[in-house]
Amino acid sequence: MILVKDFLINVSVSIFILIFGWWLSSIVGQWFSKAIKFSPHIDVTVVPILSSLAIWSIRFFTVITVLARFGLETTSIIALLGAAGLAIGLALQGTLQNIAAGIMLLLLRPVRSGEFICLKSGEEGTVSEIGLFLTRITQNDGTSLTLPNSILWNSTIVNFSRNSIRRVDIPVSISYKSDINLALDTITDVVKSNSLVLVDPTPLVKVVEYKEFSIVINVRVWSDSSNYWDLRWGLYHQIWVSLGAAGIEAPIVINSNLN
Known part of the structure; x- marks a missing residue:
């Protein structure tokens, strides 16, 4: 008892x-x-x-x-x-791999919370959390993506937020009937007037290609990483509005397959 x-x-x-x-x-x-x-x-x-x-x-x-x-x-x-x-x-070898990958992500820190990344498999979004087993990413459409740490560790990672500045490249196609020098001057004025464009590195506006129906001008500028999309979308709009006001025509592509 x-x-x-x-x-x-x-x-x-x-x-x-x-x-x-x-x-x-x-x-x-x-x-x-x-x-x-x-x-x-x-x-x-x-x-x-x-x-x-x-x-x-x-x-x-x-x-x-x-x-x-x-x-x-x-x-x-x-x-x-x-x-x-x-x-x-x-x-549980797979689980232990995720733990080991989580530790390596912790030590080497190729990604951090709040950074925007893209994996070679196509997934992209903002890192919200790196846990012991899983990494959570918030995608552009607001949905949550959860990945095992081993997948993240074994993938090629493009980190869009790690560097302080980013380059913006915008191809602009104009008709052969248009005045090339006028187009270059017009685009250059737009670039210089945009406050989000960095002065250093120096912005470039150059003719880069002569296609069958169009002349391609490349607009290459740099901006703070936080301003990348605002600058890119803003330049697209400003450039075409200014080119239209200057009488610069867009190329007309003729479909050769039509009889």
Whole structure:
């Protein structure tokens, strides 16, 4: 009877420790995430991973404490967990790859939260979170894309936000009937009047190609990365409005397949 009573007390205490450990890990994880975000020296990209490590470290020691109450020695527990970890590792190789990829993304930081990226497979969007297993990306249409870390790590990544400035190239096609010099001067005036265009590197407006039905002028300017799309869309509109006002005609393409 005494043994049963001791066993029930032991089970009750163990359950309390387990519940308290899980609750404490969640509280510490939330506090850890908030505390890290206040530090200017820590990238927000690493917050989810560090928070997860803090949570699961507490839970690991909680389980060790519970098992120790039932008389298992620490060395035996570690050996048991090691064997179990090996078996689980073999069964969950893909998951471990995601964890390893998450750690490499954390250390080398090819991407960070808030940066706009594009993968070789075609997915693109703004990185919202890099976790221990998964990376979440918000796409241009507002939908959320979730990728395993291993896919992100093994992919070619184009990061559009990492550098402070970006180049804008706009091809402009005009008719052979148009005055080329007038077109060049008109486009140059538009470029110079746009406040989003950087003076250095020097903007270029050059004829780059003579096609069958059109002359192609390339407009090459630089802007701050944050102004890239505003400048690109604005120049398209301003250039064609100015060319039309100057009497510069767009090329007329004749379909040779029509009889």
